[in-house]
Amino acid sequence: MSIRIEHLNYIYSQGTAYEKQALKDICLEIPHGEFVGIIGHTGSGKSTLIQHLNGLIKATDGTICYNGENIYGERFNMKELRNQVGLVFQYPEHQLFEVDVLSDVCFGPKNQGFSREECEKRAREALKLVGLKEKYYQSSPFELSGGQKRRAAIAGVLAMQPKVLILDEPTAGLDPKGRDEILEQIAYLHKETGITVILVSHSMEDIARYADRIIVMNQGQVMYNSTPKEVFAHYKELEEVGLAAPQVTYIMHELAEKGLAVDIGATTVREAADSIMEVLGR
Amino acid sequence: MIRDITIGQYYPAKSILHRLDPRVKLTATVLYLISLFLFKNLSGYLVATVFLIVIIRLSKVPFKFIMRGMRPVIMLLMITLLFNLFLIKEGEVIFSAWIFKITEGGLRNAVLMAVRLIYLITGSSLMTFTTTPNELTDGLESLLKPLGRIHVPVHEIAMMMSIALRFIPILLEETDKIMKAQIARGADLESGNILQKAKSMIPILVPLFVSAFRRANDLAMAMEARCYRGGEGRTKMNPLRYTGRDKAAYAIVILYVAGVVAVGRYVPLHIWIF
Ligand SMILES: Nc1ncnc2c1ncn2[C@@H]1O[C@H](COP(=O)(O)OP(=O)(O)O)[C@@H](O)[C@H]1O
Ligand SMILES: [Mg+2]
Secondary structure, three states: OEEEEEEEEEEEOOOOOOOEEEEEEEEEEEEOOOEEEEEEOOOOOHHHHHHHHOOOOOOOEEEEEEOOEEOOOOOOOHHHHHHHEEEEOOOHHHHOOOOOHHHHHHHHHHHHOOOHHHHHHHHHHHHHHOOOOHHHOOOOHHHOOHHHHHHHHHHHHHOOOOOEEEEEOOOOOOOHHHHHHHHHHHHHHHHHHOOEEEEEEOOHHHHHHHOOEEEEEEOOEEEEEEOHHHHHHOHHHHHHOOOOOOHHHHHHHHHHHOOOOOOOOOOOHHHHHHHHHHHOOO | OHHHOOOOOOOOOOOHHHHOOHHHHHHHHHHHHHHOOOOOOHHHHHHHHHHHHHHHHHHOOOHHHHHHHHHHHHHHHHHHHHHHHHHOOOOOEEEEEOOEEEEHHHHHHHHHHHHHHHHHHHHHHHHHHHOOHHHHHHHHHHHHHHHHHHOOOHHHHHHHHHHHHHHHHHHHHHHHHHHHHHHHOOOOOOOOOHHHHHHHOHHHHHHHHHHHHHHHHHHHHHHHHOOOOOOOOOOOOOOOOOOHHHHHHHHHHHHHHHHHHHHHHHOOOOOOOO
């Protein structure tokens, strides 16, 4: 159960004045059950990359294998791939269309061919998972607040019970509380069900807190691909491409420079606090 | 597929056509379109073809890109072609089977009408390919200014037109995104009969309309916030000004129209049935 990407290239509007190479020679492997963070500056190709993973965009060049099977193969079942790889687009609330929230969340399972009862059961589970209160199930999705709409839309993909969940900047435009809640729920889902989660974000803090591995994209290429610790050790290089390491990285480095023997590899506030306490001998 | 629609789009390039005054291009386009209907002889078509090819080369818009814009109107072309082919009964019958009969006149009309339509679409898309929506609005507003005297809201019309043009690519992009999002949720947009297909469009059309209204609302707000209040007393940062190049272009277009009409009417040229 894994996704393997080999020498992937993608060019938008090939052969016109708008031609743009969005991805250059991407090679990646994402094993099952991993929580992967993809980070990169706006326009670095994150959204383009993840749309390849469920076949919405066909690579100009290169191959993608899902569970060892080439998704561009002739007999490959694309519909099944889309059932297994759930993709939550950026601003997913823009795709809501049904008369009430519950029906909208049922859209996915209905397309998968489940019975009415089964659809509703899955929709309710998904809605519960994203923390949308039951009183909203029958209201029009257009009446909800921004954060609630976002939850309903994410539930729309979760209800399909994908084995791989990809989220494209799921917290863009949300307040800090809404952001933390949604990320917590995604982390919970990952822990409970063991599905693969691919989280696209441009907040280093968010990614550092949850991801097992970070993929840094820059101008259509993979710049780094390793654990948060190793990636953030390159905080100077990250700055050069318009990104930044989490704030704790900077603090730890400065403390270390001032002669305090703290762990400069700490990536979350928790780790940093523990390390400082330890050094101070308390 | 949805991105194939290029009508009304701007194609950035550095060409003499891109630099022309928008008023020249607007006038020339209208004259060109009218001229297409002022001749009957094959010789006229020949002149019009040469002119169009020269203009396309001058515009530096790739031929492939222009052809791509044709794809969405192929259905329309086909329908016109078939109607002309089977419904016009003139001259000798050249083909007949069951209830279908094709006559010389039918074939001639069908082919020539299709050619005219293609030239019409190519000609007008060339104008939008080489003119930004802003220039287009300025040009239109300036050309229609005399109508303001009889209380036609010229500025508002021009503004609406440019906003509409500007929104075509935005809405296409939006449609593309929404389609992808629904396909990712398992929506099936291809199979089924017409009724099922129409039904499968709902998950795309509803969000599209919602987003169009949201965008319209945002734009209106932004305009209000910058104190936009219509055309009266409004000045321009770059007022339109004719240069020698523009005058030459006018002369060439007028010469062309006169030429194509004269040749197309008075120089007979017959090849087979045409
Ligand atoms: N539909 C499109 N047509 C043409 N170019 C595009 C399209 N979508 C994205 N691009 C270009 O591809 C590059 C990568 O975009 P994207 O994958 O959206 O980046 P990110 O999600 O990292 O911000 C950008 O330079 C962008 O301008
Ligand atoms: Mg993006």
